[in-house]
Amino acid sequence: MPDRAHVINLCAGRLAFMLGFVAAGLRGQTTLLPHSLAARQLEAIRAAYPDCHVLDDSCKSDLQWQDSPRNASLDVDEQATAAILFTSGSTGVPQPHPCTWGSLAALGRLDAQRLTGSRQMNLVVTVPSQHMYGLQTSVLLQLFGDCSVHDGKPFFPADVAAALRAVPAPRALITTPHHLRSCLDAGVALPPLDMVLSATAPLAAELAEKAELLWQTTLLEIYGSTEAGTIGTRRTTSGEPWQLLPGARLDCTADGAVYHASHLPAPLALTDVLDPVSSGSFRLVGRAADQVKIAGKRASLAELNRLLLQVPGVIDGVVFVPENGSRTAALVVAPHLAAAQIVGELAQSMDPAFLPRPVVLLERLPRNELGKLTHTALQEAIR
Amino acid sequence: MPDERSADEHLLAERLIQALNLEHLAVGELSPTAALFGHESGGLGLDSIDALEIALMVQKHYGVTLRSEDPDTIAALTSLRSLSAYVLAQRKQ
Structure with a gap:
């Protein structure tokens, strides 16, 4: 050598x-x-x-x-x-x-x-x-x-x-x-x-x-x-x-x-x-709530969320790990974008292992009266 | 036309989208010649987790077992078209 x-x-x-x-x-x-x-x-x-x-x-x-x-x-x-x-x-x-x-x-x-x-x-x-x-x-x-x-x-x-x-x-x-x-x-x-x-x-x-x-x-x-x-x-x-x-x-x-x-x-x-x-x-x-691990790679959910919200045209959104899921999923409010466009944009900045699947487009996120996204509401939204 | 799909390719595309949670892609958007792995020129950018899911899916729906030692397996995983041709050929054997 x-x-x-x-x-x-x-x-x-x-x-x-x-x-x-x-x-x-x-x-x-x-x-x-x-x-x-x-x-x-x-x-x-x-x-x-x-x-x-x-x-x-x-x-x-x-x-x-x-x-x-x-x-x-x-x-x-x-x-x-x-x-x-x-x-x-x-x-x-x-x-x-x-x-x-x-x-x-x-x-x-x-x-x-x-x-x-x-x-x-x-x-x-x-x-x-x-x-x-x-x-x-x-x-x-x-x-x-x-x-x-x-x-x-x-x-x-x-x-x-x-x-x-x-x-x-x-x-x-x-x-x-x-x-x-x-x-x-x-x-x-x-x-x-x-x-x-x-x-x-x-x-x-x-x-x-x-x-x-x-x-x-x-x-x-x-x-x-x-x-x-x-x-x-x-x-x-x-x-x-x-x-x-x-x-x-x-x-x-x-x-x-x-x-x-x-x-x-x-x-x-x-x-x-x-x-x-x-x-x-x-x-x-x-497990540390902010940590997500996919295909042996680690990332912070806060960081993944930040990358999602940076996508031009995304008004609101959240990345999370669904129960029994081996991937991240995302709920997104982006009236003028298709899911494929959002994934395409994210692929520019995010490691491919963490690209959300599925990306669900909604009119608004299922926030409760305090403006919080509960675990249950997130699970229900992707069913 | 290279992008025109056979009925078999269409069915396989539907099964891929379902198995890999790629619902953000319409079946019609999945070009039969686009790279499954890698992002170049419209590639899907799939990874090793997806490859295992594909192996389970083709075993379940086509009764075909993927093996790394078979050099045709790697070639089969190039595109929707090559995978479709491979599983149909293997199934007939």
């Missing part, structure tokens, strides 16, 4: 990604992990880190392991920045989150202990290695735990089934609520599964029960974030509180919860509302 300070690792294949990630680390280079492959995200990152080299799946033929990744001693500086992950804001401007090798190694060991009981498992991962959850599972559980990872990034339910059939037992499927629902709805037959792991969005208890019953497996859920990695884990069907990682604690104040964990360099303020049950466990009382 060229002698640059940063490597943008775009590899989808798990082996190519791992080769590039470890090679960069051994050479003291920092890996940059863009949130999406969208051209403008890559351009923004390349502009901010001009001394960089871009690595994609074609590198596989040029790089070779001299030893298996687990046996190779990872001779890296614990204090060095291993990776910078990027999250997208409402407008898609990437926000950097640096992690040191020491921090990732500690997280990998804690996750391996908690999720796999430090057992050997063969993982099939549907999430990109460039996201924290994907990095934790497809890379860290391999480097700092005892797992092996299927090279593919299966997408369609039939792909997931084929990848699982291609690896020996004990098998684990690492996925998201969205992919999980898709596999259940498609009714694909899966080989015996020892574990299913879900993260990135809350998993409905009903979906978890269905998956455990149909696939005769144990479904674990991670509650975490790009900044924190894992905060808590639980078996969704148990209905029990979330368990913090060993040695971690929550300080709950009137301003919100602060997360202390041995893998984090500094305490982290959390935006969700957490209620401690014991020193090592908590209940998730509410």
Whole structure:
């Protein structure tokens, strides 16, 4: 690899990604992990880190392991920045989150202990290695735990089934609520599964029960974030509180919860509302009301609303997330515009994942006598 | 005319709009040759969430299973026209 300070690792294949990630680390280079492959995200990152080299799946033929990744001693500086992950804001401007090798190694060991009981498992991962959850599972559980990872990034339910059939037992499927629902709805037959792991969005208890019953497996859920990695884990069907990682604690104040964990360099303020049950466990009382998460991207509803109201011809409007919806929806008052025009205008400024569907045009918004838009009124308006 | 639609394409367009919550698009506005993914020249700008919904929809209505390892799948997801041709061909097999 060229002698640059940063490597943008775009590899989808798990082996190519791992080769590039470890090679960069051994050479003291920092890996940059863009949130999406969208051209403008890559351009923004390349502009901010001009001394960089871009690595994609074609590198596989040029790089070779001299030893298996687990046996190779990872001779890296614990204090060095291993990776910078990027999250997208409402407008898609990437926000950097640096992690040191020491921090990732500690997280990998804690996750391996908690999720796999430090057992050997063969993982099939549907999430990109460039996201924290994907990095934790497809890379860290391999480097700092005892797992092996299927090279593919299966997408369609039939792909997931084929990848699982291609690896020996004990098998684990690492996925998201969205992919999980898709596999259940498609009714694909899966080989015996020892574990299913879900993260990135809350998993409905009903979906978890269905998956455990149909696939005769144990479904674990991670509650975490790009900044924190894992905060808590639980078996969704148990209905029990979330368990913090060993040695971690929550300080709950009137301003919100602060997360202390041995893998984090500094305490982290959390935006969700957490209620401690014991020193090592908590209940998730509410997600931060302003946060919306779609296809692994985060945005602020206030910001999405601001972008909607900026559209010329929009008199009033609101963006919100409907119950059981996987997208945002919008109610808009714009007498001279068609819904398609509004979406077209929004697409100029808003990340496509957050573009509202549907856009419902109304004569006025269903505000109550105080001028407020209640949750119920919004739900009814899009029915 | 390239923009003229067959009855099959029209039906698939209706099912796409329903499955993907694209009700702001009239069926007639969905050009059979416009890109499903990507925004260039009238493209719909669909994403990976949509691709999974499309897979469920074609399985339900056409009994066709999409697989990434099949190179024709990627080509099929180019436009309404290519997707329609693909699912009809697969269904006949």
